[in-house]
Amino acid sequence: MPDLLNPEELSDEQMSTFRRHFDSFDFRKEGSILTTDLGTVLRACGQVPTEAWIRERIKVVDPDGKGIVEWEAFLRLLKQSLVSGNPDDELLESFRRFDQLGTGQIDSSQLREILTTLGDSLSPEEADELISDADQLGTGKISYESLCRTLVYGPD
Template sequence: MATSLTAAQRQELQDAFNIFDSDKSGQISEKELGNVLKALNIKLNDSQLKTLVVAMDTDKSGQIGFEEFCRVMSESFFKKHSEQELRAAFRQFDQDNSGYIQAGELESIMAKMGKRFKKSEIDALLQSLDKDGDAKISFDEFVKLF
């Protein structure tokens, strides 16, 4: 999958890789991986950490290179969502069950997420997602976000 990444996805993974690669060697060591996982409050014992590195280290160099990192991380970072997952997410936005997300619903969901937007900002967001110009977001338009 790492070869089918877009330039933007590859850059996101490069940025993440650079955070892991604290000594800027171009490789992630077992210690560096352990430090990041610890910072993320992911608890692994030494044996589990070693197993994770071995699983990621396909060229058996003892460290994780960028391509190895991409191979593992892209599968979870850029996972395609099932239609069922997307429909469940759409239903969270479509509060009146009309089959569409309208400006008021979009504003309500954003507010619940702690994001306050002016009416003009909500309208602009809606317009950017609304490809057929009917002032509402259909499921098909919503799916294109993912």
């Protein structure tokens, strides 16, 4: 598993993945994304920023309020997010709290409720898409360790 806590040594594969996510929101193909998409792109890169963290960083990267984040500024923010804590450990601990039997799995309906109601919640559609990807066998049970790895490091 890549060491995401050393952002100065991002692998070519990581940089390519991050750039791909960034570019997927660069609708004008000008090397920038809208500030309103910043959280979504960071999350696509495996980060778990809070809305407050995002708002504070937008003030830094877009001080004139144009609503744009350039690639280099995004990369700096991503690196800040990477060194601010291990999201894998934080996510695992969060899911463990809901795993009362210690099975390493979470029920898809419970996961949907968590994703759509707690913290920086997802829309029902986003939650359903994530759950569908995580429960490819359709068992209704999701390994939260596997889910966390996918969320943080991307699909295998």
